[in-house]
Amino acid sequence: MKKHNFYAGPSILSEYTIKNTADAILNFAGTGLSVLEVSHRSKEFQAVIDEAMALVKELLDVPEGYSVLFLGGGASMQFCMVPFNLLAKKAAYLETGTWATNAIKEARLFGDVDVVASSKDANFTFIPKGYTVPEDADYFHFTTNNTIYGTEMRYDPDCKVRLVADMSSDIFSRPVDVSKYDLIYAGAQKNLAPAGVTIVIVRDEALGHVDRPIPTMLDYRTHIKKGSMFNTPPVLPIFSALQTLRYYKQLGGVAELEKMDLAKAAKLYDAIDSSRMFEGTVTDPADRSIMNVCFVMTPEYRELEKEFIDFAGERGIVGIKGHRSVGGFRASLYNALPMESVNVLIEAMKDFERKH
Numbered sequence: 395m396k397k398h399n400f401y402a403g404p405s406i407l408s409e410y411t412i413k414n415t416a417d418a419i420l421n422f423a424g425t426g427l428s429v430l431e432v433s434h435r436s437k438e439f440q441a442v443i444d445e446a447m448a449l450v451k452e453l454l455d456v457p458e459g460y461s462v463l464f465l466g467g468g469a470s471m472q473f474c475m476v477p478f479n480l481l482a483k484k485a486a487y488l489e490t491g492t493w494a495t496n497a498i499k500e501a502r503l504f505g506d507v508d509v510v511a512s513s514k515d516a517n518f519t520f521i522p523k524g525y526t527v528p529e530d531a532d533y534f535h536f537t538t539n540n541t542i543y544g545t546e547m548r549y550d551p552d553c554k555v556r557l558v559a560d561m562s563s564d565i566f567s568r569p570v571d572v573s574k575y576d577l578i579y580a581g582a583q584k585n586l587a588p589a590g591v592t593i594v595i596v597r598d599e600a601l602g603h604v605d606r607p608i609p610t611m612l613d614y615r616t617h618i619k620k621g622s623m624f625n626t627p628p629v630l631p632i633f634s635a636l637q638t639l640r641y642y643k644q645l646g647g648v649a650e651l652e653k654m655d656l657a658k659a660a661k662l663y664d665a666i667d668s669s670r671m672f673e674g675t676v677t678d679p680a681d682r683s684i685m686n687v688c689f690v691m692t693p694e695y696r697e698l699e700k701e702f703i704d705f706a707g708e709r710g711i712v713g714i715k716g717h718r719s720v721g722g723f724r725a726s727l728y729n730a731l732p733m734e735s736v737n738v739l740i741e742a743m744k745d746f747e748r749k750h
């Protein structure tokens with residue numbers, strides 16, 4: 395049976411990415427060797443990382459003066475690398491979910507942290523607005539898409555201080571004005587590649603303004619100087635990332651991807667809003683994520699949630715169980731998920747509603 399993969403991460407990758415990765419595991423770039431057993435210093439792998447960096451720059455229209463890095467350690471490593479490299483005295487953070495909370499915790503190890511606003515008391519069901527970022531902050535950090543709670547900031551805020559964003563779960567789902575940011579990071583396993591590589595886009599000029607010694611591996615300048623080859627980079631995830639980036643380019647780039655993502659999300663939210671059995675968890679429609687759609691059953695049907703997961707599973711629908719801190723359901727509609735899968739989910743919802 396065809397599977398419809400709604401997992402939040404690791405998550406669906408395009409067939410193009412999976413097939414080309416599988417092929418390269420058997421025979422990489424005509425070398426007669428697996429991509430798993432070739433030196434990262436070989437000319438064949440150098441060509442992979444060079445093209446991947448160039449495609450990130452092209453797809454996101456990264457201006458001059460920025461470096462693109464492929465690092466290990468996951469997005470969570472960036473929670474400490476960012477303040478290690480950028481926090482001299484004080485940083486401002488917006489608390490919109492678990493990942494933001496984790497980032498705040500790490501930043502506190504390095505200086506003062508001003509949490510400018512938080513929606514924690516409302517279980518992160520909305521994006522706070524009307525907050526002020528102190529002008530003496532070294533930077534302002536926010537999470538563009540809150541993977542667990544299904545809220546998203548699909549815009550690049552105007553800010554007088556350096557802007558830093560965790561774009562792990564919505565990078566490549568819209569054009570981004572990179573020039574507004576000093577640093578963007580994104581773990582690969584939501585919209586790009588297998589887990590193991592994190593993309594960092596950093597304004598070179600933002601670095602070198604803190605006095606503390608920085609361990610070599612945690613200093614962005616190490617990786618800029620060595621083109622992400624200071625040590626062995628995550629070779630296989632980078633290879634897969636290149637496949638996905640090529641695929642995104644073939645599809646017409648991030649503006650085209652955004653159109654497809656908007657259409658998928660609109661269709662699913664419409665189905666949720668027009669149903670008597672399901673309801674969305676995000677209160678303000680403007681805050682709703684187009685990547686992770688969170689919904690629950692209305693109180694009178696709530697005891698049927700488990701039954702619906704099994705019902706959907708019989709139709710090949712996988713990964714819709716909501717995160718334990720929200721409950722209910724979460725359908726992740728990443729770039730590689732086809733509209734067909736959204737249609738199958740909506741059909742299942744309607745059929746289940748008819749059944750009860």
Ligand SMILES: *Cc1c(COP(=O)(O)O)cnc(C)c1O
Nearest residue numbers: 468469470493541560562563581
């Ligand atoms: C998944 C996720 C993370 C954590 O990524 P790891 O690579 O597991 O460290 C951080 N931020 C956001 C927004 C995420 O979705």
